[in-house]
Amino acid sequence: MYEKDGERYFVVDSHMHYWNAAPDNWVPGAEQYAKGWIECFHAYQSLGPPETHWPIEKFQSYTEDDLMKDVFEDGHVDVAVFQPTYLTEWYKEGFNTTERNAALGAKHPGKFIANTRWDPRDGDDGLKKLADNVDQFGSIGVKLYTAEWNNGSRGWTLKDPGAYRYLERCQELGIKNIHVHKGPTIWPLDKDAFDVSDVDHAATDFPELNFIVEHVGLPRIEDFCFMATQEPNVYAGLSVVIGGLMHARPKFFAKVMGELLFWVGEDKMTFGSDYGIWEPKWQVEGFVDWDYPSDEFSDYPRVTTATKKKILGLNAARLYGIDVPAQFRLDADQGTPAARDAAVGVSAESPAAAGA
Amino acid sequence: MTSAIGSRTLLEALGEVRDPELDEPITVLGFVASAEISGDGEAVVHLRLPTYFCAPNFAYLMVADAYDAVSVVDGVRRTEVVLDDHFAADVINDGVAARAGFVGSFAGEAVAELDGLRADFLRKAVLAGTDQVCRPLVDAGFTPADLARLTMGEVPASPGLERLRRRRAELGLPHADGAPLLIDPGSGRPIESDEVPLQLRKARVTRISLDANTGICRGMLRHRYTTDGQGEEDR
Numbered sequence: 001m002y003e004k005d006g007e008r009y010f011v012v013d014s015h016m017h018y019w020n021a022a023p024d025n026w027v028p029g030a031e032q033y034a035k036g037w038i039e040c041f042h043a044y045q046s047l048g049p050p051e052t053h054w055p056i057e058k059f060q061s062y063t064e065d066d067l068m069k070d071v072f073e074d075g076h077v078d079v080a081v082f083q084p085t086y087l088t089e090w091y092k093e094g095f096n097t098t099e100r101n102a103a104l105g106a107k108h109p110g111k112f113i114a115n116t117r118w119d120p121r122d123g124d125d126g127l128k129k130l131a132d133n134v135d136q137f138g139s140i141g142v143k144l145y146t147a148e149w150n151n152g153s154r155g156w157t158l159k160d161p162g163a164y165r166y167l168e169r170c171q172e173l174g175i176k177n178i179h180v181h182k183g184p185t186i187w188p189l190d191k192d193a194f195d196v197s198d199v200d201h202a203a204t205d206f207p208e209l210n211f212i213v214e215h216v217g218l219p220r221i222e223d224f225c226f227m228a229t230q231e232p233n234v235y236a237g238l239s240v241v242i243g244g245l246m247h248a249r250p251k252f253f254a255k256v257m258g259e260l261l262f263w264v265g266e267d268k269m270t271f272g273s274d275y276g277i278w279e280p281k282w283q284v285e286g287f288v289d290w291d292y293p294s295d296e297f298s299d300y301p302r303v304t305t306a307t308k309k310k311i312l313g314l315n316a317a318r319l320y321g322i323d324v325p326a327q328f329r330l331d332a333d334q335g336t337p338a339a340r341d342a343a344v345g346v347s348a349e350s351p352a353a354a355g356a
Numbered sequence: 357m358t359s360a361i362g363s364r365t366l367l368e369a370l371g372e373v374r375d376p377e378l379d380e381p382i383t384v385l386g387f388v389a390s391a392e393i394s395g396d397g398e399a400v401v402h403l404r405l406p407t408y409f410c411a412p413n414f415a416y417l418m419v420a421d422a423y424d425a426v427s428v429v430d431g432v433r434r435t436e437v438v439l440d441d442h443f444a445a446d447v448i449n450d451g452v453a454a455r456a457g458f459v460g461s462f463a464g465e466a467v468a469e470l471d472g473l474r475a476d477f478l479r480k481a482v483l484a485g486t487d488q489v490c491r492p493l494v495d496a497g498f499t500p501a502d503l504a505r506l507t508m509g510e511v512p513a514s515p516g517l518e519r520l521r522r523r524r525a526e527l528g529l530p531h532a533d534g535a536p537l538l539i540d541p542g543s544g545r546p547i548e549s550d551e552v553p554l555q556l557r558k559a560r561v562t563r564i565s566l567d568a569n570t571g572i573c574r575g576m577l578r579h580r581y582t583t584d585g586q587g588e589e590d591r
Contacts, residue, residue, distance in 0.1 A: 032443070033443060036407075036408030036409060036443055037409065039408060040407040040576075042579075043406070043407060043575075043576040043579040043580055046576075046579035047575045047576075154465060183409070184409050184411040184412070185411070185412065187465065188465060188466045188467040188468070189412055189413055189458075189462050189466040190413055190458060190459070190467060190468045190469065190470055190472070190473060191413075191473070192411075192473060192476065193411055193413075194411070218568070218569065218572070219568075219572075220565065221561065221564070221565035221568065222480070222483075222558070222561045222562040222564075222565040226558070244572055244575075245568060245571070245572070248571065248572075248575050249568065249571040249575075252564065252567055252568040252571050255567075255568070256564060256565075259561045259564055263561065
């Protein structure tokens with residue numbers, strides 16, 4: 001919970017991690033990838049305020065105490081959603097598994113939601129594992145990383161027939177939320193690995209599922225915006241947007257936020273700190289204080305207190321069925337968080353149609 | 357022995373090589389770690405990127421384009437372009453040196469060369485460049501109907517206009533003075549006045565996306581390397 005100027009914000013961190021990237025977890029023979037991956041993450045941290053930077057040793061394996069203090073005690077977060085990333089070709093126990101996350105979550109009831117994951121290249125075994133994880137950890141969301149390396153393959157897309165089997169199984173198992181994260185490789189390598197058009201197909205064919213595109217498709221924000229405005233069940237995950245731009249590139253941050261509010265809308269945007277890349281404290285506090293810096297932004301949708309309440313927590317709370325205490329909810333005339341029809345189609349009803 | 361004059365010429369040649377994704381010269385972005393030519397005409401260029409995991413297809417294009425640009429510089433008898441600190445550096449460096457093409461370099465992992473990928477990103481560059489040229493016109497009061505009627509030759513000369521013209525030419529799209537300012541970057545057909553507002557919105561978000569990505573890449577590169585690249589400019 002964060003309170004500023006008499007307003008109270010319920011904070012859901014919808015995209016965060018508890019990883020172990022220390023050298024003793026590196027797979028022999030793949031050390032250069034394990035090292036390269038965590039150093040790349042560490043470079044992202046450098047885009048935040050200097051006083052929040054960590055030395056690489058801490059960054060490789062922060063502790064449970066670090067996490068609880070940074071996220072909940074100092075970071076204003078009420079509920080945090082663990083998003084696993086396996087990378088088992090590079091990290092012996094995995095980088096950030098469902099099991100590791102859930103074990104921490106079990107010690108702190110009510111604080112965490114443990115999402116799980118799947119990889120269509122794991123076939124029938126993976127389908128069984130998915131069902132087991134849902135049963136064991138109560139997962140209603142999954143994190144998909146399409147650039148994961150798996151037995152010589154450099155990645156996959158949501159259009160693959162194998163992926164459709166898993167999406168069907170997700171619906172049967174009661175999974176609601178599919179968080180999609182693109183990376184630099186795919187099969188075949190000559191295609192743009194960051195392309196988000198596969199999400200468009202899956203979102204159309206699986207209307208009961210919500211697709212939260214993390215990092216708003218960065219580095220393909222424009223493709224994400226064109227796609228998201230066509231699909232009622234596509235959401236914008238703001239991890240990296242706030243962490244990577246708000247401090248380092250405030251003018252671009254304002255423009256990106258303006259575009260997202262225009263194309264996608266405030267009901268479809270969710271805050272994620274991407275902890276341990278960035279601590280949530282400065283992101284939450286900075287975002288509550290944030291507004292467009294000048295008149296140059298006058299043709300973008302306005303940012304209100306209700307906008308910030310939705311983005312920081314109420315939208316994700318709705319997607320995950322989190323009970324929000326009455327004091328944090330919106331007034332009746334401030335809209336419905338996570339409303340599916342908020343930004344659909346470049347038609348007369350859509351804010352994206354203004355002036356068109 | 358290194359020739360300073362030779363290095364400057366190399367740098368000029370490398371200034372024509374762009375990051376196809378960010379649409380900026382690799383020199384300006386700080387990606388050229390070093391560029392040297394020895395007295396007997398051996399050119400050695402080292403490139404560096406913002407992360408160890410930058411997309412291998414774009415990395416390959418930059419190394420291959422750098423090789424081609426350096427090879428034709430006067431006095432260069434042998435060219436070596438080395439990508440440093442990248443997960444696929446060996447495959448890319450060896451493949452480019454052997455003129456193996458992308459499919460040949462990444463055997464089994466790629467099914468086509470990268471012309472399609474390059475064209476996709478040139479189309480994005482055309483959209484972003486359209487915003488750069490049109491934004492001042494919109495601010496000056498040009499209506500959608502005005503913009504739909506405007507030709508390239510009627511727009512006041514500017515570096516942005518020349519850049520847009522060059523990108524359109526590379527794609528084989530109309531780019532002479534008589535060509536419409538607003539065209540679909542895929543088909544080249546003119547944009548009708550009722551389509552103009554949405555086209556401008558798309559152009560703007562494309563430019564903002566490019567700028568935001570460039571900002572993040574520059575920040576990551578700065579964390580990774582403390583020294584400036586050859587020809588780096590802070591934009």
